[in-house]
Amino acid sequence: MNPGADAPLTADVDARTPLQDARAAFLADRWAVTGLLTVLVCFIMALGAWLGLWATGWSELGDQRWAGPSADHWLGTNLLGQDIFQRAVASTRTAFEVGVLVAVASTVLGAVLGGLAGYSAGSWIDSIILWLKGTLDAIPFYLFVAAVAFALKGNPWAMHIAMTATFWTTTGRLVRGEVLRLKNREFVEAARALGLPHRIVLFRHILPNTVPVLLVQATITFVAAIKSEVILSFLGLGIQDGVSWGLMIAESSQEVLAGHYMNFIAASGFLFVLVMGFNLFADGLQDALDPKRAVKR
Amino acid sequence: MRSTLIRPIPGFVLALVVAALLSACGGSPPPQGKVYRHSIDGTPTSLDPAQSATIYSSVVVVNVFDTLYRYKYLARPYELTPNLALGLPEVSDDGLVYTFRIRDDARFTDDPAFAGGIGRAVTVHDLVYSLQRHFDPATRSRGAWLWQGRIVGMAEWAEAGADYDRPVEGLKPIDDDTLEVHLLEPFPQLTYTFATAFSALVPREAVEHHGREFAIRPVGSGPFRLTSFDSARATFEANPHFVRDPLDLAAEGFDPERHAGLGLESLDGGRYPFLDGLEIHFIEENAARWSSFARGNEVHNVMVPNEQVDRVLARRSPIRFTDEIEAKYHGMAGLEAGFVYGGFNMDDPRFGHHPDPDQDAANRAFRCAVRDAFDWQARNDTFYYGLAEVFPGVIPPVVPEFDPTLSEASITRDVEGARQRLAEYGWDEASLPTLTYGFVSAVQQRQMFEQLRAQLGDIGYPVDRLVPETFATFGDYYEAVKTLRVDLFYLAWTLDYPDAQNTLQLFYGPNASPGSNNFNYRNPEFDALYERSRTMQPGPERTALYREMNRMVIDDCVTISGLSRTRIHLWHKDAIMVPDREILAGYFMRFVDLVEPDQADG
Numbered sequence: 016m017n018p019g020a021d022a023p024l025t026a027d028v029d030a031r032t033p034l035q036d037a038r039a040a041f042l043a044d045r046w047a048v049t050g051l052l053t054v055l056v057c058f059i060m061a062l063g064a065w066l067g068l069w070a071t072g073w074s075e076l077g078d079q080r081w082a083g084p085s086a087d088h089w090l091g092t093n094l095l096g097q098d099i100f101q102r103a104v105a106s107t108r109t110a111f112e113v114g115v116l117v118a119v120a121s122t123v124l125g126a127v128l129g130g131l132a133g134y135s136a137g138s139w140i141d142s143i144i145l146w147l148k149g150t151l152d153a154i155p156f157y158l159f160v161a162a163v164a165f166a167l168k169g170n171p172w173a174m175h176i177a178m179t180a181t182f183w184t185t186t187g188r189l190v191r192g193e194v195l196r197l198k199n200r201e202f203v204e205a206a207r208a209l210g211l212p213h214r215i216v217l218f219r220h221i222l223p224n225t226v227p228v229l230l231v232q233a234t235i236t237f238v239a240a241i242k243s244e245v246i247l248s249f250l251g252l253g254i255q256d257g258v259s260w261g262l263m264i265a266e267s268s269q270e271v272l273a274g275h276y277m278n279f280i281a282a283s284g285f286l287f288v289l290v291m292g293f294n295l296f297a298d299g300l301q302d303a304l305d306p307k308r309a310v311k312r
Numbered sequence: 313m314r315s316t317l318i319r320p321i322p323g324f325v326l327a328l329v330v331a332a333l334l335s336a337c338g339g340s341p342p343p344q345g346k347v348y349r350h351s352i353d354g355t356p357t358s359l360d361p362a363q364s365a366t367i368y369s370s371v372v373v374v375n376v377f378d379t380l381y382r383y384k385y386l387a388r389p390y391e392l393t394p395n396l397a398l399g400l401p402e403v404s405d406d407g408l409v410y411t412f413r414i415r416d417d418a419r420f421t422d423d424p425a426f427a428g429g430i431g432r433a434v435t436v437h438d439l440v441y442s443l444q445r446h447f448d449p450a451t452r453s454r455g456a457w458l459w460q461g462r463i464v465g466m467a468e469w470a471e472a473g474a475d476y477d478r479p480v481e482g483l484k485p486i487d488d489d490t491l492e493v494h495l496l497e498p499f500p501q502l503t504y505t506f507a508t509a510f511s512a513l514v515p516r517e518a519v520e521h522h523g524r525e526f527a528i529r530p531v532g533s534g535p536f537r538l539t540s541f542d543s544a545r546a547t548f549e550a551n552p553h554f555v556r557d558p559l560d561l562a563a564e565g566f567d568p569e570r571h572a573g574l575g576l577e578s579l580d581g582g583r584y585p586f587l588d589g590l591e592i593h594f595i596e597e598n599a600a601r602w603s604s605f606a607r608g609n610e611v612h613n614v615m616v617p618n619e620q621v622d623r624v625l626a627r628r629s630p631i632r633f634t635d636e637i638e639a640k641y642h643g644m645a646g647l648e649a650g651f652v653y654g655g656f657n658m659d660d661p662r663f664g665h666h667p668d669p670d671q672d673a674a675n676r677a678f679r680c681a682v683r684d685a686f687d688w689q690a691r692n693d694t695f696y697y698g699l700a701e702v703f704p705g706v707i708p709p710v711v712p713e714f715d716p717t718l719s720e721a722s723i724t725r726d727v728e729g730a731r732q733r734l735a736e737y738g739w740d741e742a743s744l745p746t747l748t749y750g751f752v753s754a755v756q757q758r759q760m761f762e763q764l765r766a767q768l769g770d771i772g773y774p775v776d777r778l779v780p781e782t783f784a785t786f787g788d789y790y791e792a793v794k795t796l797r798v799d800l801f802y803l804a805w806t807l808d809y810p811d812a813q814n815t816l817q818l819f820y821g822p823n824a825s826p827g828s829n830n831f832n833y834r835n836p837e838f839d840a841l842y843e844r845s846r847t848m849q850p851g852p853e854r855t856a857l858y859r860e861m862n863r864m865v866i867d868d869c870v871t872i873s874g875l876s877r878t879r880i881h882l883w884h885k886d887a888i889m890v891p892d893r894e895i896l897a898g899y900f901m902r903f904v905d906l907v908e909p910d911q912a913d914g
Contacts, residue, residue: 074775076766080694094618094694095763165784251753256780265755269599273619 033306037227040303047299053292057107064108072098073105073258081275091277093266102258103281109259110241110289113175117240120179122233125186126222132187133194134217144191148184156181156243157250164252171255174247178240186232193225227304234297238290245286260286345588346906348887351601351610355543355594357787358527361512362445365454366786367806370509371592371898372546377512377532378434380412381503382899386576387565389710390649390810390895392507396434396533398489400503407498407847412436412491412506419553421537425521431553434533436491438513440483441476445519446510448474455510457817457827458808462502464494476516498847504809507895535585535902548590559584559903574642575888579905586905596754605882611906612883612891621697624880628699631878641882647701648879649894650806651708651815654686654764654872657799659824659832662745677737678745679869682800684730685771686764686872688723694763695756699878705862706815708876710894712850713812713858722866722873730771746777750798752789753782760802794826801830807895811850812858816842819865833870 031039041047064070077088077096084091090100132144151159163177170176197203198221206220247253248261249268260282267279354368364373374382380397383390394400396418402411420431443463446453447470459466465481472478482494495502505511518531528541535556536548561580579586593610595601598617605613616624624643626634631645656679658664663679666672688702704722707714734744749764751757758780765778781798783789793801807814821839823829841861848854865871881891889904 074762074766075769076690076763095759095766097762161784251782251784255782262755262758266759269597269617269755270619272599272603272617273623275619 037303041299044299044302046295047303050292050295050297050299053288054296057289057292058111060104061107061111064105065112070101070104070108073101081270084277090281093263093275093278094270099263099277099281102263103260103285105258106260106263106282107285107289109254109257110244110286113178113244114237114241116175117178117182118233118237120175121182121236121240122186122229124179124183125232126190126225126229128183129187129190130194130217130222130225133191134198134213134221136191136195144187148187151181152184157247157252160243160247160252174244174253178243182236182239186229186236189228189232190222190225193228194221197221197224227306231297231301231304234293234300238293238297241286241293242290245282346586347589347591348587348612348889348901348904348906349591349593349610350612350901351593351595351605353594353596353598353601353615354786355596356546357785359530359538359541359546360527361442361509361514361530362451362453362455363527364509364512366790367893368594368786372538372541373509373512373530373532374534374898375536375548375590375901376530376534376538377509377514378418378534379507379509379512380414380439381507383507383895385559385564385900385903386561386567386571386890388646389712391565392503393563395507396513397506407500408495410493410495410502411486412439412493414439414489414491415555416489417555418533420515420518420531420533421551421553423518423521423531425515425518425531431531431533432515433488434513434515435488436485437488438515439491439511440480440485441516442512442514443483444469444474444476444480445514448476450474453510455508457823458505458508458510460822462495462497462499464496498849500847500849501809501811501813504811508808536590539589544594546592546594548592550585550588554585556584558582564903571890574890575907576890579888579903582905585902587901590901598756608884611887612881612889614879614881614891614893616697616880616882618695618697624882625697628697631699631880637882640885642885642887643883644881644890645699645878647710648806648877649708649710649810650804651703651706651874651876652802652804653706653874654683654800654802655831656682656870657796657801657830657832658834658870659796660799663747663799664832665834674737674739676869677733678739681730681733681739681771682768682773683722683869683872684726684733685767685773687725687767688875689725690763690767691760692875695760696875696877697880699880701876701878703874703876705866706818706871706873707812707858707862708807708815708874710807710876711810711812711815713855715859715862718859718862722869725767727770734771741772741774744773744777745799746779747799748779748781748797749800749802750781750783750789750792751802752786753784758782764802793830796825796832803830806893810895812862813846816845816858816861819861819870831870833865833868835864835868838864 075097077092077098079092080094080096082088082092088098088100090103093099128144132141135141159181160174160177163180164173167173167176203216203220206216244253244259245261245264248259249265253259253261263278263282267276267282271279352368352371354366356369356372357366358364358369359372359376361373361377364370378396380395381392382395384393396414398413398415403409414434414436416433418434420426420434422429422431426432443459445451446456446459447466449470461467463480463482469478469480484492484494486492493502512532515531519526522529530538533553535551535554537551538546539549540547558581559579561576566576593604595604598615599619602613602617602620604610624633624637626632633643637643656664663675666675692698692700692702701709702723703709703714704718704720749761751761761780765775768778769775781792783792792798793803805815805818817823818828819831819833819838820829820842821834824832824834838861841857845854845857879893883889883891886907887904888907889900892900
């Protein structure tokens with residue numbers, strides 16, 4: 016062991032902020048960077064579809080049904096002669112729309128309710144939130160979505176509402192635990208000692224410290240939302256208007272029996288790539304933001 | 313009324329929610345012995361004959377209940393024959409009094425509703441009660457339109473509070489087996505109406521005993537007794553009380569040439585039902601139903617999935633099955649007794665009827681443009697194997713009043729003409745109305761929607777103006793059509809009886825929603841012709857009126873019509889039968905027999 020060689024390195028690490036530290040750790044994780052790049056490529060695809068730069072002809076009918084891959088149709092066509100590649104790309108937009116909306120809504124709701132529960136642990140507020148969370152968790156997810164869809168009578172946001180109402184509970188539970196841990200720390204006691212109102216203490220001093228948890232949880236929720244959207248659309252409970260990988264897989268369930276696989280391959284392939292990318296990204300992010308990482312190291 | 317979606321497909325909500333409601337009959341052991349397993353593409357919403365507005369309900373109803381008449385098993389075109397009745401009715405010279413006589417050996421199945429739990433004899437009082445129920449607001453009948461304004465005293469009976477202990481002037485039981493029906497005006501189709509599932513005889517005791525549960529606990533006198541019912545299947549056992557004359561194949565229309573090789577000869581002179589039990593599986597997805605059939609779960613399949621057509625058919629015109637299919641199954645194909653069509657809700661002044669004549673004309677131009685944009689050939693090729701028959705108007709090829717010389721302009725795609733119509737009447741991208749298009753949430757329905765939307769895009773109709781609204785079940789969708797929640801709909805109509813009047817009544821003003829006129833079409837000239845024709849006996853004069861009404865519907869662009877599908881039936885070789893899905897789908901099941909597999913192979 017050479018103590019002289021260790022000394023400058025330790026000094027260098029200590030000079031970085033936690034954020035810089037996390038960034039460096041993330042960039043050092045090859046798989047996490049691969050995941051991030053995959054997500055970025057998918058995001059650009061979705062953005063382009065959203066802006067109308069490409070995949071604008073996903074709903075156009077063609078003359079050739081179930082055509083194989085060609086220069087005109089990279090992944091072939093479906094029963095209606097629609098271009099499968101364009102539909103798969105356009106579905107990326109659907110996936111991001113659902114993923115982002117549900118992840119943001121669930122994270123915000125989970126942070127607020129989890130924060131309130133944790134900050135007022137043991138009070139009636141905490142009891143009500145815990146009861147609500149427990150009740151929602153007790154309902155099977157797809158039954159809940161079906162019930163919400165039925166209650167909202169074809170509302171195009173039924174799926175988003177149902178997912179948000181379900182997914183916030185995990186975030187809420189994690190945030191409640193974090194707030195319970197943080198609320199007796201010195202900086203919180205200092206804020207209280209200054210006479211700051213509870214809402215300031217909670218929302219300005221405690222919740223910002225749960226951001227690493229929220230970030231990681233948001234990415235996990237994003238992936239869960241995308242997967243759920245595909246399953247719900249497959250079951251006919253998801254996307255009402257538009258195209259989605261779930262709808263494409265539902266179409267393919269009739270086609271594969273007759274040897275037409277491209278719809279299935281395209282939709283499941285795109286889904287796999289995006290979910291895998293996000294999972295790698297989320298894992299890397301979780302590791303990078305883990306405060307225990309430095310200790311482990 | 314037999315409305316169906318072209319291929320209505322699953323209802324997840326139905327599976328989750330309705331299953332719980334319909335499971336009240338569950339728990340019975342599966343039927344033993346010779347059991348015929350049948351699959352159908354939709355789930356009944358009610359088994360009460362008064363509610364049997366879909367083909368899925370009527371399949372069950374005609375097996376559990378009795379009707380006075382039915383159609384001959386094998387004769388085509390369809391021919392009426394007595395079922396519970398003894399012969400055809402006697403009709404007075406003025407056509408206003410019909411006398412029906414029924415068998416005295418029919419009995420309802422055993423049920424706790426009856427004294428001692430033993431089914432009692434069926435009488436004409438049950439027919440009177442069953443007809444009265446349709447006019448009792450509490451029943452919320454879907455079939456009252458059949459006899460609306462027809463029977464003397466029925467309207468007064470309903471207005472007076474629908475008291476079942478009060479007689480209806482026009483329904484006069486002479487004795488337990490004879491009934492006189494007095495009509496307000498001649499009604500040549502009356503006998504036909506007594507072959508519909510709506511006319512099935514229900515016992516008053518059972519309706520009162522079971523209350524609303526009667527819809528899932530039907531008690532009838534048909535060849536089978538329901539033993540269980542949920543959203544996935546209905547099971548039945550043979551009704552031991554069911555007695556009919558032995559099967560006379562010749563009288564049923566047996567044709568040795570057409571029915572060769574099906575083994576039907578062995579049934580001649582036998583007592584039906586031949587089965588010990590019956591199962592009807594409700595499998596809405598075509599692919600799933602095909603897969604289940606191929607695995608041997610069901611004996612019969614109709615509506616081969618598009619993806620399987622090349623495997624099933626070696627030639628399309630005339631139809632010939634592949635060697636593989638012929639080796640495994642019996643097969644048969646034929647044009648349906650009905651048609652599919654699109655329709656506008658004419659009650660909406662944005663594109664339907666309008667008090668301002670100029671706007672009314674513009675609205676008509678818009679509807680005609682949508683119709684001209686629709687590509688029936690593509691619809692046929694994409695979803696009906698290219699085997700369906702596209703025809704103009706609403707009188708389908710299967711009825712004698714069909715007009716083969718009618719202009720095909722209304723079924724010929726004309727994109728340029730559609731654009732000109734819109735421009736001529738001042739429709740532009742800003743003024744074109746948004747249309748809500750409803751469909752059952754299922755793959756094929758969605759594909760049909762996408763096809764329509766793209767075709768409308770060709771005439772400059774913005775794609776975002778055709779808004780889809782999906783429904784979990786066909787029942788939900790049909791309810792939305794009835795309550796005017798969708799602007800544009802796509803439905804199928806299976807004839808209740810082989811007479812064009814059955815389709816023309818879909819456009820008769822007084823039948824507007826919640827009646828059978830889903831279009832809410834109101835045209836006084838049409839209504840006058842309809843009222844004139846409805847008391848007429850079949851003949852050239854009546855046919856001319858029918859065709860004139862047909863032209864009115866075409867000219868007003870009320871509907872995008874139509875297409876009659878070719879049904880492809882396949883069934884396993886251990887079944888002796890000729891399946892049918894038309895008119896009163898399900899009647900054939902009483903004549904089905906099963907043989908041991910080794911006999912079938914031989």
